[in-house]
Every structure is written in C-alpha cells, then in structure tokens.
Amino acid sequence: MKSISNQHRAGSAMVAVVILVSALFVVAAMVINLAHIQVVNAKVQIVADASARAAGRVYAETGNEAHALVAAQQLAAMNPIQSVVVPIEAGDLEYGLSTRNSKNKAYTFTAAENGNSVRVTTNAFANGSGTGVSTVFPAFGQGMEIRPARTATNTQSTLDVCLIVDRSGSMRYAANEDSRSGSRPASEPSGWSAGDPVAPNSRWLDLVASVNGFCDELSLTAKSEKIGLVSYASDVTREVDLTTDYSEISASNFAISSSYYNGMTNVGGGIEDGLLAVTHPKYARPWANNALVLMSDGNHNTGTDPLEAAASAASQQVPIYTVSFSDEADQVLMQQIADMTGGTHYHAVDAAQLNEAFRNIARRLPSMLTE
Known part of the structure; x- marks a missing residue:
C-alpha cells in the first residue's frame, strides 16, 4: 500500500x-x-x-x-x-x-x-x-x-518668412553679363546715373519677377503666410514688415526699380535684419514658424560676417533658404549658410531658373508631423 x-x-x-x-x-x-x-x-x-x-x-x-x-x-x-x-x-x-x-x-x-x-x-x-x-x-x-x-x-506650417534681396550695383547687369568687366550693362541707357530706373534686362528685374512668383505660390495655399522684405547693398533697408498683403512687396520692389542705386554687398547685414523682421514683437506671430529666403548675385564685401549672422539664425532655429544667381555669385558661401541653418541652397544662371527656384522654395517651405 x-x-x-x-x-x-x-x-x-x-x-x-x-x-x-x-x-x-x-x-x-x-x-x-x-x-x-x-x-x-x-x-x-x-x-x-x-x-x-x-x-x-x-x-x-x-x-x-x-x-x-x-x-x-x-x-x-x-x-x-x-x-x-x-x-x-x-x-x-x-x-x-x-x-x-x-x-x-x-x-x-x-x-x-x-x-x-x-x-x-x-x-x-x-x-x-x-x-x-x-x-x-x-x-x-x-x-x-x-x-x-x-x-x-x-x-x-503657419509661416512668417522674410525675403532678403540683393540690390547691389551688380544687379544692374543681365544674368549673362560680367559686372566686373568695367563696362556698363548692355541694356542700360546712355547717361544712366544713380537714382534712374534700372536697366530693362537687369538681374534686379529678373529677381522682381521671381519674388512675384514666390508670392503667387503662397497665395494659392490655405495657409496665412506673412511675408516681409529686406533689401541690402552697402546699407540694409527693411522695405516691408511682415504682412499678408503681398501687393506691398510688389510695390516696394517697383519703387526700387524706378530709382535704382549702386552699392556693395552686405549679405550678413541682410540676414541680421531679416531675423529681426521675423521676430518683431508687433508683426511676428508667436505661434508661427520662421524662415528666411536669401538671394545674392555676388560676393559679400562689406558689413557683418554672413556666417556669424547665419550662426545667430541657427541658434534661433530659423532656416535660411539661399539662392545664388549668376556665375559671379558665391555659391560656396550660400551653400554654407543653408547647411548651417537647415535650409536648402538653389543656384540659378538665368531668369527662368531663378523664377523656378523661388517657386520651389514657396512650395517646400517647412512642413511637419502634427499628429
């Protein structure tokens, strides 16, 4: 058992x-x-x-x-x-x-x-x-x-963006002309002097058309982007504070076209004032994202170091989308600025490429996952 x-x-x-x-x-x-x-x-x-x-x-x-x-x-x-x-x-x-x-x-x-x-x-x-x-x-x-x-x-994203445009003396020339040659722009009237209308085939007028294309692209979206405009030569001017009335941008560029002046190329100063524009306590929106679009046809030769200004933009998490225009432009510098800040660099050699660059930037401005 x-x-x-x-x-x-x-x-x-x-x-x-x-x-x-x-x-x-x-x-x-x-x-x-x-x-x-x-x-x-x-x-x-x-x-x-x-x-x-x-x-x-x-x-x-x-x-x-x-x-x-x-x-x-x-x-x-x-x-x-x-x-x-x-x-x-x-x-x-x-x-x-x-x-x-x-x-x-x-x-x-x-x-x-x-x-x-x-x-x-x-x-x-x-x-x-x-x-x-x-x-x-x-x-x-x-x-x-x-x-x-x-x-x-x-x-x-909702965006406050500032366009920073070059109005230096080289912008009087056509895209395929050499501003360093010592000769006048081919399309510029004889006897032209500072304060007269800019030449009809000038890089500046190519830029004006491209800026209009940029504004046209943004006007097609459901977003409410604000655009500001800063121009630079030897000096820097806040042409238009952030606005949703894009006609102000066109009117300002028309005024510059009608009375054009020579000047050097203060790229860094343009970046500095663009940053101030997109963070302005009166015009900038606290919930909006910020971006700068910087255009130059030449080489920085006066004023603030552009890389120092770009570092300031990077520290504020403001991307800079750069556009170099003509074979004279400092493509290396513009690429560096874009890389430092998280933007994108575009290069254009003629009016059509410049227009497409600005339109591409408008279409590709910052997007994010929000859910």
Whole structure:
C-alpha cells in the first residue's frame, strides 16, 4: 500500500509539473506576443508617418490628391513589416486644415478643401485589406493577425518668412553679363546715373519677377503666410514688415526699380535684419514658424560676417533658404549658410531658373508631423 501511495504522489507531482510548465509556456507566449504587437504597432506608426510626409510634400507641391496617394503608397512599400506592405488606399487620406494658437499648443485638424494638411490613417489595413502581420505564437490554437490603425498628419506650417534681396550695383547687369568687366550693362541707357530706373534686362528685374512668383505660390495655399522684405547693398533697408498683403512687396520692389542705386554687398547685414523682421514683437506671430529666403548675385564685401549672422539664425532655429544667381555669385558661401541653418541652397544662371527656384522654395517651405 505504501508503494502504491508513493507512486500516486509521484504521479500527482508530475501532473502538477506538466500543468505548471504548460502554464508558464502559455504566459511566456502571451508576453512574447504582446511585445511583438507593440513592435508592430510602432512600425505601422512609422509607415503612417513616412506616408503622411510623402503625401503632404507632394500635395503641397502639386495640389493633386491622386499624386499624393501614390507618394504615400510608395513610401509604405519602402517600409515593409516582415515582408508585409501596409496598404494605403484613397480612403486612408484626409485633407484639411491644422491650426494652433500658440507654439506650445497642439495642432487641431479639421477636414476641409484646399487645406494645409494631409492626414493618413491605416484604416484599410486595420479593416482587413492586404496581408496582416502574424503573431509569434498562435492564440488558443488559432493564427492571429496584427492590424493596428495608426494616424499621422503632415502640416504645412503657419509661416512668417522674410525675403532678403540683393540690390547691389551688380544687379544692374543681365544674368549673362560680367559686372566686373568695367563696362556698363548692355541694356542700360546712355547717361544712366544713380537714382534712374534700372536697366530693362537687369538681374534686379529678373529677381522682381521671381519674388512675384514666390508670392503667387503662397497665395494659392490655405495657409496665412506673412511675408516681409529686406533689401541690402552697402546699407540694409527693411522695405516691408511682415504682412499678408503681398501687393506691398510688389510695390516696394517697383519703387526700387524706378530709382535704382549702386552699392556693395552686405549679405550678413541682410540676414541680421531679416531675423529681426521675423521676430518683431508687433508683426511676428508667436505661434508661427520662421524662415528666411536669401538671394545674392555676388560676393559679400562689406558689413557683418554672413556666417556669424547665419550662426545667430541657427541658434534661433530659423532656416535660411539661399539662392545664388549668376556665375559671379558665391555659391560656396550660400551653400554654407543653408547647411548651417537647415535650409536648402538653389543656384540659378538665368531668369527662368531663378523664377523656378523661388517657386520651389514657396512650395517646400517647412512642413511637419502634427499628429
């Protein structure tokens, strides 16, 4: 009897061990699955973020919803999760307005036509479209798929931007002329003197047309960008404080064109005054992001060191988008300024390229993920 009792106890203990091991295995499987689900959730969020950025950029540049969808799909395809591509369908994209009333407040998205935001939500994936991501272990003997719905919103931010333009003596010349030759601009009337209208084929008039194109691009958006204008030669002038009335920019440039003066090239001083313009307590908006657009056709030769001024912009997190114009321009310096501040450098050799550079900048001004 004693032997039978011992055998019974041993059998019971073995059963308990088997049950315990099985329970531990189930718990371990659940923990591993939960950890895997969290990883997949994070990766689907990355896909949503990348897709929203791509869609937002294309939509800002083209205004075309079909093109924005293709861009989102392409980015999703470039970020597969365990060979699973998250499907992005037309219904996953929403277009609208994202606004805030302070820099330390969150953006609020509202669906609207011709807005400043594109929101991507992985609804199609969550609702069963395409292949799901499998769990590491089956649950209750059944295979499970992980299909989270994740949202990301890309917003073209509210912007206060200052255009900083070169009105030095070299801007009297045509883009294909050498201002250092000692001869007058070919299209300049005989007897021209400082204060007369600028020559008809001048770089300055090419710039005026390009600035108008910049303003035209921004006027097509649902955002309310403020634009300021600073001009520089030997001196620096705040031509227009930040405004939503872009006609003031055109009027100021027309006035300069009508009475043009020679001067040197104080690039650094222009940057300094542009910074003051976008941070002006009366005209700048505390919730807006700031940017500078700097144009030059030559070489800095007087006033503030441009790299010191650019360092000040970088410390205030104000990007500078630079445009060098003509073969005389210091492309190296303009690239350095853009690199230091997080902007982009463009180079143009003729009026058409200059116009396209300014339009590209207007289309690509800062965007961000706001959700």
